[in-house]
Amino acid sequence: MVESIALGDFIVTLYLIHFGFSLLAAELRNLKWSVAAIVVQSLTLSGILITFANIGSNPSLYWWGFATLGTKVFAIPYLLWLYIRRLPTAETRPWLGTIPSVGVMLVLVVVFYNFLHTHVEFIAPSLEAALEPARSNLALSLTICALGLWVLLVRRDAVKAVIGLVLLENGVHLALVTLAPTLPETTLIGIVTNVIITVWLLLYLAGRIFKVLGTTDTAMLSELKH
């Protein structure tokens, strides 16, 4: 019993670390550091899955945890690394400067999290999901989804756009394991909905565009509008 409570607290801690590194991945202007933040963020996701497998009645989550380790901790950051090693370390200058961007993002994150946490019954499909700690964890997961969308909307760098997509997907996966940690089907969903091929293809196309344009600025991709 005591061990189970300790593991429960450990999961909450992992969620918070995951959230913190999601913020760093979104805001760090150095692409290499941003990718490093994604590695730690994905590592905590893998840790959350393995801990759920350890405390619950669903050992199949080990498979998802190890698949996450292989794809999100190693493969996706490796693909990102292959791409950014040819580029300047700093990301393309975003629409907002560092301080306003961090400020706006923090305000949005706090407001969004508080709103979700207060009104979680609206989105929680079951009573268990509306109780702590699932309540806070679900609110955190959906805030990470919103963070991913925010990155996709305001950042101009092609690598940052891919990082936004990864954040969005990790947020959805975190919501999935928060809402349904006990069913083996959850593992199947988590593994088959991995976006690794999409990430590879996006980076490949971004690389080809970089060869032609000499930039990863997505705002430059506007020729077709004219």
Place this chain on the structure above:
Amino acid sequence: MPVLIFAVPAGVAILIFAFGRLHAIFREGLALFGLAATFLISLAISGRVLHGELLIAWGRNLYVDGLSALMETLGSAMAIIIVLYSTRYLTQHQIGMPLNPWRHTYFYGLLVLFVATLNWTCATNSIIWMWVSLEATTLTSALLVTFYWKRESMEAGYKYLLLISVGVTLALLGCVLIYAAAIPLLPGPHVMLLTEIGRIAKRMPESVVLIACAMFVAGFGTKAGLIPFHAWLPDAHAEAPVPVSALLSGVVIKIGAYALARTVTIFAPHYAAVVLFVAILASVSMVIGIVMALVQDDLKRLLAYSSISQIAYVIEGLGLGTYLGIYGGLFHMVNHAIVKALLFLCAGALMYTTGTREISKLGVVAKKMPVTTFCFFVGALAIGGMPPFNCFMSKVTIFFALADRGILWAAIIGIATGILTVACFAWAAFRIFWQKPTAEPNPETEVKRVPVLMQASMLVLAFACILLGIYPRILYPVLNTATDSILRILGAG
């Protein structure tokens, strides 16, 4: 048979990738053979489904009903016409670079693989596998969009892949919410099955269903090209090779509509807010789409914006959740696939002959291209909803369904959009075929004759527009079975 419908084209695609470089027969020949076999399988499936049979396999994870059979037959038939057209269109002259067997292998292999992923999407009964296969259709079609490897096509392909991936990830969140809401109500192995979810739709928490439906509309609506999720569509249609543009408008955006039919439609009758939300979104989409089309000088972009407007009719009908609405939506889905593919193939013939797709540089080509002129006019009148062409009946069915459901304002917007569509296409046709070019055409362009196979492909589609307009009852058994298959899931709820 539910396995063969996607396993056969997938196997043929692998063969094309393996041997396509050796000879054209292993690319074009194999593609035609594979698609013809797929079409025959889809006909056999349709025959069995029309006799009231449900084809089920893999513990109900594969489930082919009337709607699946309709989509599979439509997709395979369109792909055959597109391959026939491509064999002549994708020449060295058109591509503007040396003929490369690998590029053609890549094109035909991906096209057949796309049909495999489409059929997989339509055959699966699992909400998650449907999401996975739908994402697979995005990956294969994104590579087809970038076929020319020019800067513009790269840009269009990148936007297409990024925007649709973001959209469908939102739809994944909707899938997760529905899956989690189904857990207390269904036994473990059934929680992902759409037929089972439909059965318990009424018992799920209303707020969760509404949020999930909003996610589905945003996600699958991005794939369908609904405004405001449409940003990828004009660029991808304009920069892809013409046969791929025909595939995008004829089939790819319909997959988004299909996914909406499989998800949102099963909840729509229980929640009036969903019907209203879809009707508002569709009305905005159809008006903005056609207004944007009116101001285009690029023929392919004009057709692309018109697709945004037309797919809105389909989604509006499906979103009603009534027999008449679903029937009209599905009917318009088939009709629009035929008409828009026809118009894109006509645009391709014009580009092949004149080397330009700018309307202001075209003009007075009616005498030189009588077949293309005839086909374009059939397509233009059909898409405007003029009798006796095919879209007339499907649009009228949707208007009646809207009025029947008490959403008269949406029917009026639909009619007004129809009038704008006729005006848009009549004006474009006049400028292309009779008016003198207002901009200087490229003097170096060599005017070529449109190959017979390209003309034949267009004539088949034009004939279908006329036939389905005069005898709409030909499709009645198929559409009725497809509509019943959705209503059966609703009725079970």
